[in-house]
Amino acid sequence: MRRRPARNLLAGAAALVLALVGLTLATASASFAADADQSGNPLPHLADHAGLLTDAQAADLESELDRISDERGVDVVVVTVPTLGFRTATEFADDYFDYGPDPLDPTIPGSDPDAGYGRGPDRSGILFLVSTEGRDGAFSTTGETIKVYTDERLEGLQQDVAGYLHQDDWNGAFQAFAINVDRTYHNATRFRWEIVALVTLGAALIGGFGPVTVWRRQLKSVRPAANARDYLETSSLVLTSQNEVLVSQNTVVVSTQTSSGGGGSSTHFGSSGRSHGGSSFKF
């Protein structure tokens, strides 16, 4: 009978911890869900002003871009135009993302900074621009997508689409773009849940067991002597001989360039003042 309150106490403590861990994970879950559910603006994710796709290809691609955009919580956009006008490919892609299409001439960027693409407070997203006149291509990344698409990953993306563009396989290039974005986001975010769960569990174990283990050790002070160094007469030490030989030498050459998709992302500013990442190329 005397132990029952203690058991209840322990059960209560265990339940409290489980509840707290559950609450933490639920908060994390809600946070991720909120990321993914941030609905975008009504602008279409495919703007084929150069008319490079058939209706069926366009419908198929747009549906795929909509799906990826909603699942990843970023705007994934493909824009084709016949000409860049006075802008460079990078400027055009940045402006189109920031301002959206001009209401009167949708083949050029508009001027309303609130009418552009991008989801979340940092307006995350990626835009793939193709201009047929000068065979220009450009990627523009914004917000969180700048960090996801490092320079190295942008180079990989460019290589994915370059082969199709050379052969004027527009649909192939845009599909490759969509696949690359989907896969890259999957790889960049797939461990989020696991990381949070592991960090939470690890912190619980270390934060719980660490102090109580130290406190438990404080209760024990009976330990057999490990050695007799306390009784060494230091003034008696006489070094009579010493020698030292090199027994092995080993050199390893390590490349300082990383190959894990990490590294930094180069950025620049668009005409709106917003920071962008990305790259441009000829095909």
Add this chain to the structure above:
Amino acid sequence: MAQALDYKCPQCGGNLVYSAEVGLMVCDNCGSRFDPREFQAQPQPPDPAASASAAGAPPQGAPEPVPGETAQAAAAAWPPAQFDQYTCRSCGAVVVAAATEAAGTCPYCRSPIVITQQLEGELAPDLVIPFQTTRDQAVAALTKLYGKKRLLPKVFSAQNFVDEVKGVYVPFWLFDYDIHLIEHYTATDVSTVHMGSRRHITTRKYAADRAGDARFLGIPVDGSVNMPDAIMESVEPFDLTQAVPFEPSYLPGFLAERYDVDSSQAAARAHDRLIKSAGTIFQDTVTGHERVASAGAEVFIKQTRLHYALLPVWMLTTFWRGQRFTFAMNGQTGRMIGDLPLDRQAYWRWFFGLAGASAVVAGLVATLAVSL
């Protein structure tokens, strides 16, 4: 029958005991003080037990009739081999004590007694470290040991009182070793050179040997079967530079035991500790490397010297929930040791509380980090 030596005050005839507080023999009656090194035991009066026996009247409190013509058979059977009997010179009582006891207190008149038979001949100690801490200090040290222990049951420290406090001169064998040793080390250096986009990491490993002489003085091994070895080693170290030539006059007022583990048995433990001490003695001389690690050693014992000493230990005992807890304090340095009980409820209460708090903080930080 052996005689129990006691020390009487030359001034008043009261009992003299050794005081750790003042480092002198002090009369418990008049407070006179005497240097134990110079103090000579007073001429002992005739053995009252023997006188009483001769008169045909056994002394009061004697467990058995003293040896006589009619008591030979009983005397042969009592006391058993692990006990000896002594005659207290203060009150004449026949005292039965453990065969290893060298000093104690007469259970009848409470006079401190020293059993000289246990301290003579082969049993005579070479050295003694006199007590330098008092009973009150031992009790205070135990209270301090209880303090600030989160997982110690509160009722243990609140309700607990010390059942027994004994100042014991514990018999120790002290081993001196003059040794020659050869120590082996591995040393490692790592250097990095940047050449363009590449790093050249070079690891160099060295084998270093050091040979030399060293001396260990007074590696103690407890020579009493009754004393737990782990507890005796836990109260170390003793400062043997403060040891003095043995005089029985340091013992009155304390318990003392004579050895019942002989030196050849004790030598194995001293040797084991000596070997474990080798390996890093000359490590300070292996310099100029990033990492140095011991790779073994060979020890050659050139000379061994042996001393028999009585070293001071306060033994404190208490019982809690039917379990006996023994604590010990080094009577020279005041180092207190002893294993305390664990409050399992507090253990899990703290664990879940800390684990929960850590989980919430880490979970929120991790969520925030991966969300950004």
